[in-house]
Amino acid sequence: MNRPIVVVGSINLDLVARAERIPAVGETVSGHQFRTFFGGKGANQAVAAARLGYPVCMIGRVGDDAFGVQLREALEQDGIDVNGVEETEGESGVALIATSDAGENSIIVVPGANGKLTVSDLERHRATIESAAVVLTQLEIPIAVVERISEITRAAGVPLVLDPAPARALDRILLQRIDWLTPNEAETEALLTSISKDLAGQDIERAAEHLLAMGPRNLILKCGERGALVVQESGFTCWIPGFKVHAVDTTAAGDAFNGAFAVGLALGKSPVESAEFASAVAAISVTRDGAQPSMPKMHEVEEFLKTERRSLRNAAVPAQHS
Numbered sequence: 001m002n003r004p005i006v007v008v009g010s011i012n013l014d015l016v017a018r019a020e021r022i023p024a025v026g027e028t029v030s031g032h033q034f035r036t037f038f039g040g041k042g043a044n045q046a047v048a049a050a051r052l053g054y055p056v057c058m059i060g061r062v063g064d065d066a067f068g069v070q071l072r073e074a075l076e077q078d079g080i081d082v083n084g085v086e087e088t089e090g091e092s093g094v095a096l097i098a099t100s101d102a103g104e105n106s107i108i109v110v111p112g113a114n115g116k117l118t119v120s121d122l123e124r125h126r127a128t129i130e131s132a133a134v135v136l137t138q139l140e141i142p143i144a145v146v147e148r149i150s151e152i153t154r155a156a157g158v159p160l161v162l163d164p165a166p167a168r169a170l171d172r173i174l175l176q177r178i179d180w181l182t183p184n185e186a187e188t189e190a191l192l193t194s195i196s197k198d199l200a201g202q203d204i205e206r207a208a209e210h211l212l213a214m215g216p217r218n219l220i221l222k223c224g225e226r227g228a229l230v231v232q233e234s235g236f237t238c239w240i241p242g243f244k245v246h247a248v249d250t251t252a253a254g255d256a257f258n259g260a261f262a263v264g265l266a267l268g269k270s271p272v273e274s275a276e277f278a279s280a281v282a283a284i285s286v287t288r289d290g291a292q293p294s295m296p297k298m299h300e301v302e303e304f305l306k307t308e309r310r311s312l313r314n315a316a317v318p319a320q321h322s
Contacts (some may be wrong), residue, residue: 004055004081005262006132008122008149009042010114010140011060011075011085012093013067014251014291021100037290038074039095040114041138041165044252047292048259048281049136050078052301054266057132059084059125060141061113063092068113074292084125088113093140103247103286109140109166117141119148130156133266136258138163150177159265162216163258169193176215180271182258183211184222204229205237220261220275222254230275240275243283243308252291257282259295280305 018033038047042060050056058080062068064087071092075082093112099105122129122145129135135153137146137160146162153160154177161180164170167190175181183191188207191214208221208231221229227242260281264274280301288294296304 002055002266003131003133004057004128005046005049005134005136005259005266006057006059006084006129007042007046007049007136007259008059008117008129008141008145009045009136009138010040010093010109010111011043011058011062011071012040012095012109012112012114012140013037013071014039014095014097016097016099016251016290018099018101021102022098022104022106035290037293038071039252039291040071040093041140041163041255042114042136043071043075044255044291044295045136045138045163045259045262046075046080047078048252048256048285048295049263050080051295052260052263052281052298054263055079055081057081057084057128059117059121059128061086061088061117061121063088063090063113065091067092067094078292084121084128086121088116090116097251099249099251103250105249105251107251111140114141117145119145121145122148122152126152129153130158132158134159134161134262136161136163136262139166139168147171147174150174153177153179161258161262163254164191165254167191172215174215178216180218180220180261181211181216182220182222182254182261184224184254188221208237218271222257224250224253228257228275228279230272232271238272240272240279243280243304245283245287247286249289249294250286252294253282253286255291256285256295260301277301280308 014037019031091112093114159179167187219231260278284296285294
């Protein structure tokens with residue numbers, strides 16, 4: 001049996017309003033749709049991996065409200081092991097999401113139970129973490145928990161993938177224990193607090209070099225429709241071109257990417273192959289509404305890649321250095 005992917009992170013209910021455009025500060029716009037979806041960056045990544053047919057264990061917290069029951073049941077329905085999902089007094093985490101008809105979004109996250117995840121929770125489920133093929137985590141849980149995850153995985157020799165979202169500066173000691181850091185451009189700017197933040201064009205590669213110098217073993221810089229830049233500790237660097245699709249909702253694209261990337265690594269794919277596979281999964285996800293409902297199954301990804309007539313090996317091209 002495959003060693004599981006373990007996700008330690010947030011579990012939210014997403015409240016999504018759609019309008020022609022996202023309002024500016026102080027502005028009110030009329031919306032034309034409201035829906036609720038199961039979300040949270042941790043849960044999204046867990047569902048993304050599970051939909052691809054890989055065993056997944058989730059560690060996190062939900063509230064003792066009605067939302068908590070629904071959130072836990074939703075994870076179970078996707079075949080995720082929820083023995084590590086504990087109930088805490090108070091409200092579950094929620095995200096308030098405004099989405100435009102062009103597929104853009106603006107998000108406010110209220111942590112709720114996610115903010116009550118503790119280092120003690122990790123210790124209770126330490127054996128699960130140490131037995132993982134890959135561990136995924138994010139920054140919608142307390143930073144002390146993320147730091148402890150990095151200590152446990154490093155000691156156990158388990159690859160750790162950190163999605164540094166929401167964007168914030170991070171301690172170099174933590175970064176040095178990360179096997180794969182996967183920021184988008186905004187998160188890269190937040191991490192690079194002491195150097196130029198101009199990421200246009202060729203400067204993306206320079207920013208990636210600075211990030212890698214801060215400590216993580218490897219880096220994937222996610223650049224939306226342009227694709228992703230993979231930088232490995234060996235010095236090998238390549239661009240993964242983005243797939244051209246009609247975006248409907250980009251809410252969980254990064255989570256789709258991370259969950260799929262972990263599956264690729266767990267299945268023995270190379271990092272570049274895993275990133276190419278993850279790019280396809282993310283591309284499919286943005287063509288659908290919602291966070292977890294947008295996550296494709298393996299047969300859909302295989303059909304997508306076949307339709308694109310684009311082999312995984314040929315998708316990556318060498319990065320151009322200035």
